[in-house]
Amino acid sequence: MREDVPAGPAAWHEDLHSLARRVGRRVIGFSRHQPIHLGAALSAAHILTALYFGFLRVRPEEPEWPGRDRFVLSKGHAAYALYAVLCERGFLPVDLSSPAALPGHPGDEVRGVDVATGALGHGLSIGCGMALACRFTTSRFRVVVLLGDGELNEGSNWEAAMFAAHQRLPNLIAVVDRNRVQQEGATASILDTEPLAAKWAAFGWQTVAVDGHDPDQVSSALHRCAASGRGPSVILAETVKGKGVSFMENDPAWHMGQVRGELFERAVDELSQPPGTAE
Numbered sequence: 001m002r003e004d005v006p007a008g009p010a011a012w013h014e015d016l017h018s019l020a021r022r023v024g025r026r027v028i029g030f031s032r033h034q035p036i037h038l039g040a041a042l043s044a045a046h047i048l049t050a051l052y053f054g055f056l057r058v059r060p061e062e063p064e065w066p067g068r069d070r071f072v073l074s075k076g077h078a079a080y081a082l083y084a085v086l087c088e089r090g091f092l093p094v095d096l097s098s099p100a101a102l103p104g105h106p107g108d109e110v111r112g113v114d115v116a117t118g119a120l121g122h123g124l125s126i127g128c129g130m131a132l133a134c135r136f137t138t139s140r141f142r143v144v145v146l147l148g149d150g151e152l153n154e155g156s157n158w159e160a161a162m163f164a165a166h167q168r169l170p171n172l173i174a175v176v177d178r179n180r181v182q183q184e185g186a187t188a189s190i191l192d193t194e195p196l197a198a199k200w201a202a203f204g205w206q207t208v209a210v211d212g213h214d215p216d217q218v219s220s221a222l223h224r225c226a227a228s229g230r231g232p233s234v235i236l237a238e239t240v241k242g243k244g245v246s247f248m249e250n251d252p253a254w255h256m257g258q259v260r261g262e263l264f265e266r267a268v269d270e271l272s273q274p275p276g277t278a279e
């Protein structure tokens with residue numbers, strides 16, 4: 001059965017899985033108008049849904065609320081997945097279909113976006129600064145940074161990782177979208193980051209592994225990390241690039257792309273099926 005897209009903030013009654021599929025369909029809808037980073041966006045759809053509907057304390061009616069949790073989309077090329085979630089959460093118009101007015105990477109002029117990103121390797125350092133700044137305010141906010149696994153090839157991440165552990169930042173959580181693929185191929189063949197969990201642990205981080213396409217797991221891991229007081233924490237989220245669209249999954253060729261016509265129909269149909277029910 002195929003569902004249509006608009007639902008928006010009233011979608012609180014929906015389970016996170018169904019919301020994530022709606023987010024995926026929004027992403028596909030955006031790509032009708034222009035090429036976007038489809039594979040990267042679909043990889044992160046469940047994680048972003050878990051964040052905005054299961055963890056982050058934010059106020060769409062007051063985006064600059066000082067007590068808000070901060071979110072940094074360090075893998076900024078997945079911007080359209082973030083915009084899709086911001087539509088669902090009430091920051092952006094629910095009937096937004098053409099993304100022409102929105103920047104291809106998150107811009108802080110967009111309602112609900114705190115940090116402009118897109119040049120990989122900067123988000124974790126920014127997140128460290130935000131988490132540290134919390135010490136000097138009366139607000140007790142949490143900071144979440146979403147990183148790509150290929151992005152971890154940037155050495156700046158590891159400087160930030162050392163800094164966060166040195167400063168013992170319990171309110172900082174990194175989530176790695178571990179789809180094992182980057183722009184031009186497998187992360188293992190370009191510059192391997194394994195053993196990833198052992199590396200983060202050696203840098204002094206609490207590490208947790210989850211299925212990144214199970215938003216309930218992602219959300220409960222976020223809450224556990226935040227409550228533990230033992231941060232900084234990293235959630236290694238196992239994902240599939242292009243998740244939910246069979247002809248895109250694990251194919252670096254769909255890192256960026258556009259779907260129209262028959263491919264559009266197929267993608268939307270597949271993203272309307274609850275997992276395991278595809279005919």
Ligand SMILES: Cc1ncc(C[n+]2csc(CCOP(=O)(O)OP(=O)(O)O)c2C)c(N)n1
Nearest residue numbers: 040077118119120148149150151181182183
């Ligand atoms: C500093 C920098 N170098 C290169 C790029 C170009 N670029 C955009 S996405 C990407 C691959 C990122 O792979 P990964 O972090 O695994 O993200 P995924 O798309 O798999 O989620 C690259 C190299 C960039 N945006 N910034």
Ligand SMILES: [Mg+2]
Nearest residue numbers: 149150181182
């Ligand atoms: Mg990747």
